[in-house]
Amino acid sequence: MSISSGLSGGQSDGPADVPALPINGVITCKAAVCWGLGEAVKVEEIEVDPPKSSEVRVKMLYASLCHTDLFYCFELSLPMFPKVPGHEGVGVVESIGENVKGLQEGDMVIPTYLGECGECENCRSPKTNVCLKHPIGFTGLMPDGTSRMSIKGQRLFHIFSCSTWSEYMVVDSNYLVKIDPRIPSSAASFLSCGFSTGYGAAWKDAKVEKGSTVAVLGLGAVGLGVLEGARRQGAGRIIGIDKNERRSEVGKAFGMTDFINPSESSNKSISELVIEMTGGLGVDYSFECTGVPSLINEALQATKVGKGMSMVLGIANVPTVDIGLMALLSGKTLKGCFFGGIKVQSDIPLIVDKCINKEIQLDELWTHEVKLEDMNKAFELFKQPDCVKVLIKI
Numbered sequence: 001m002s003i004s005s006g007l008s009g010g011q012s013d014g015p016a017d018v019p020a021l022p023i024n025g026v027i028t029c030k031a032a033v034c035w036g037l038g039e040a041v042k043v044e045e046i047e048v049d050p051p052k053s054s055e056v057r058v059k060m061l062y063a064s065l066c067h068t069d070l071f072y073c074f075e076l077s078l079p080m081f082p083k084v085p086g087h088e089g090v091g092v093v094e095s096i097g098e099n100v101k102g103l104q105e106g107d108m109v110i111p112t113y114l115g116e117c118g119e120c121e122n123c124r125s126p127k128t129n130v131c132l133k134h135p136i137g138f139t140g141l142m143p144d145g146t147s148r149m150s151i152k153g154q155r156l157f158h159i160f161s162c163s164t165w166s167e168y169m170v171v172d173s174n175y176l177v178k179i180d181p182r183i184p185s186s187a188a189s190f191l192s193c194g195f196s197t198g199y200g201a202a203w204k205d206a207k208v209e210k211g212s213t214v215a216v217l218g219l220g221a222v223g224l225g226v227l228e229g230a231r232r233q234g235a236g237r238i239i240g241i242d243k244n245e246r247r248s249e250v251g252k253a254f255g256m257t258d259f260i261n262p263s264e265s266s267n268k269s270i271s272e273l274v275i276e277m278t279g280g281l282g283v284d285y286s287f288e289c290t291g292v293p294s295l296i297n298e299a300l301q302a303t304k305v306g307k308g309m310s311m312v313l314g315i316a317n318v319p320t321v322d323i324g325l326m327a328l329l330s331g332k333t334l335k336g337c338f339f340g341g342i343k344v345q346s347d348i349p350l351i352v353d354k355c356i357n358k359e360i361q362l363d364e365l366w367t368h369e370v371k372l373e374d375m376n377k378a379f380e381l382f383k384q385p386d387c388v389k390v391l392i393k394i
Contacts, residue, residue: 026047026049028045028047029166030043030046030166030167030373031045031046031084031163032084032085032086032165032166033082033083033151034073035081036082037076038073041073041375046084046149048168048170049149049170050095051095051096051148051170052097052144052148053097055096055097055148055172056093056171056172056176057093057148057168058094058109058169058170059093059094060090060091060168060169060394061090061189062090062091062185062186062188063086063189063392064194064390064391065378065390066088067220067291067315068193069086069088070379071291072159073085078138078140081157082157083157083159084156084163085159086163086165086166087192088164088189088190088193089162089164089189090109090110090189091108091109092106092108092109093107097173100173101173102178103176108181108185108188110192111161111162111164111171112161112339112348113137113161113339114130114136114175114344115172115174115175116346117133117134129337129338129339129342129343129344130338134174136160139157140157140158140159142172149170160175161175165375166394167394177348177349179191179348179349182356183355187355189391190221190362190365191352193339194220194389195221195224196348197339198216198221198225198227198228198287198289198340199229199340200225200229200342201226202214202226202228202230202285202287203229203233203341204347205341206285206309206311208235208284210233211234211235212235212236213238213239213278213281214226214239214287215241215274215285215299215303216238216286217242217270217288217295217298218242218288219242219247219250221389222289224364224365226313227254228254228255231255235255235285237257238257239278239283240259240260241261241262241270242261243263244385245261245385246385247259248261250364250388254364260273270295270298270302274286274302282302282303283304284303284309285303285308285310285311286299286302286309287311288311288313289314290314293318294322295314296312296321297321297322299312301327305331305332306331308333311335311336312337313336313340364388365388367387367388368387368391369391370390371393372393375392378390
């Protein structure tokens, strides 16, 4: 890593500490670059500009691999290419723009793809976390329509608000959350998206009731987060559903009470298996966490007549899905949410506190670790049946 203007005497450029770098310096660093749809990423040197007035430059410590990153690299051509993927991660503030409030150099932060202004109609409502002032960005650029990253003079795009697969990144300050540095940085990386999405969906959005029954389709990081959230809400029975038999043991660590492997039943649908397991009633709440379009209807059909709720958390590359009309007419509810309904500035620190106090254990999520330069190995590990999350050491 290098800077366009030299360091003054006594300053260190060592990897262990946050370097005291001039704000007007352009940093040259390593990042994983994806050049086209379906192409392997290449770890290359890029240039990262200094932050503008409301922006923060972050030195990344860890990142992690999420299904959404794969989706944007291998299935969806938006935002444009070339891009530096990654939206899960943790780092420390390296420098800030002159109008940034509440953050200073050295703070530990995680990026989010939603903001929370605290003032708009949605932020003041307990019904939603989708901030109207700082919404989800799909352009791959900063809010002003420009980029702070480039490679050989060519503009680079990011995913949502950030690019965590880089040694340094610039993020609009409204999409960063300052966190308590007592949490292990490796664990903090998992809170940027997947686990928090699932945990929040059970806690904040569905508001799972004590003694209720819950079914979770897909036991990746999102699904495991749902299990943990449902357990902490006091659910009486939590059914995990996954074709990977190894997830049965992992699920138990997060509160799962029953497990269904649908591949073991060739003549029954998932909803039929759930209804059968619950004595013909179905569950109070179901959560679809896979992004498989056909499973959205299965999740809905698996809920109770008259009062069942199904939540859609998985992302899919389809504009519409088929839903059983009678399921809706019979009083079942189908609902979607972003980031599990979590208000990022208000709720993420609460989750961090629970992790610090050992009320939430994230150790079972972390199954593999690679260095940034071995990024393509992470994709291969992600395919392994024993893999839950791959941690990327920056």
